[in-house]
Amino acid sequence: MDIYQxxxxxxxxxxxxxxxxxxxxFNAAEGIRYGVLFTFAKGAVVQDLTDEHLKTLGREMALVHQVSSTVVxxxxxxxFTIDTMLLQPLAVFKPAFEGLEEEYAYLTTAVVQVxxxxxxxxxxKFSYGYCHYDFLPKNFHFENERSLTFFDFDFAGKGYLINDISSFYVHYxxxxxxxxxxxxxxxxxxxVFVESYRxxxxxxxxxxxxxxxxGFAFWIFYLRFQYENFDDWSSIFFGPKYLKQRVGVIKQWMDWYISPSPNS
Known part of the structure; x- marks a missing residue:
């Protein structure tokens, strides 16, 4: 983060x-725990992005990528590879789909296709470097239309930078x-965002x-993250009903952008 700054x-x-x-x-009830204090990201999440917001976002994301594509x-x-984004997650979250064999079979077929x-x-020919890999509006605050701060780099890893842009497209x-x-x-x-990025x-x-x-890979990767970080307190929504709904969303992504069904 110091390099970005x-x-x-x-x-x-x-x-x-x-x-x-x-x-x-820190001395905690569980023993020694460790933490890092970060600067406050002024402003707030903006879901309904204006053209000015998008111009700022495109420009600032590109600047982050200028840095992340040149440092080691x-x-x-x-x-972030085919294996870590698609194949490994499919194997890892398989136990969660017990009783949802049809949904899991669909994901398997879709992963192979992608x-x-x-x-x-x-x-x-693709730009490569360190990805944030979660550029949804919840992870940057706008102080005003021309000023923002990125945060939550928990997923950060090496990969094609189009991963970041794809994760933002998930918002739309x-x-x-x-x-x-x-x-x-x-x-x-x-x-508008792309033009500013360029x-x-x-x-x-x-x-x-x-x-x-x-973008499809982001959905599969994130499903693994949810499965591995599930517990009865922080993710009580994670279960058969949620998985069935989530597969329905992924099917919609496939139908709209990759492999339209005859009735789409």
């Missing part, structure tokens, strides 16, 4: 103690899916055309 990226960054340390230890961190981070499509891409998919926007309105808004960093048409596949 030093290069002018708008991120929440860790605050050092008087001795220069960033990681602090001292300590390794996880990598893997085939990704393997057709010339990924050597959900806006259309929920009836808040038409697809035409969502596409126009996303184009004023700072190149973004090829080939990368944009890959959003359906990398």
């Amino acid at each position: 030093a290069n002018g990226a708008k991120v929440s960054y860790p605050i050092k103690a008087m001795d220069g340390a960033q990681i602090q230890s 961190l001292k300590y390794p981070r996880k990598e 893997v085939i499509e990704i393997e057709k891409l010339d990924l050597s 998919f959900m806006e259309v899916w929920s009836g808040k926007l038409t697809q035409q309105e969502a596409d126009r808004a996303f184009a 004023t700072v960093k190149p973004l090829s048409e080939e990368e944009l055309k890959a959003i359906p596949y990398f």
Whole structure:
């Protein structure tokens, strides 16, 4: 985070103690626990993004990517690959689909299809670096239309930077899916974001055309995250009803962007 801050990226960054340390230890009931204090991200989440918000977001995300595509961190981070985004998650969350064999079979078929499509891409031409991998509006605050702060880099890892842009596109998919926007309105808004991004960093048409596949991978990756972090207190919604609904959302993504069914 210090690297982002030093290069002018708008991120929440860790605050050092008087001795220069960033990681602090705390005596807790469970024993010693560790934590980091970050600067406050001024402002608030904005779901209904105006063109000015989108111009700011595109420009600032591109600046983050300018930094993350050129640095090499001292300590390794996880990598976002076909295996970690698609194949491993499918195996990991399989036990949760007991009694939902039809839904799991659908996900298996869809994963295979998307893997085939990704393997057709010339990924050597895609920008690569450290991804935030959760660029939904809940993870950046706008102080005003021209000022924002990114935070929540918990998923950060190495991968194709189109992963980040795809995770943001999920926001517009959900806006259309929920009836808040038409697809035409969502596409126009996303184009404003892309145009602003390109004023700072190149973004090829080939990368944009890959959003359906990398966006699908985000859904599968996130389902694994929810499964592995489920407990009776923080994720009481996670169960058969939720999984059935979530697979329905993923089917809609597939129908709209990847493999339309005859009745779509």
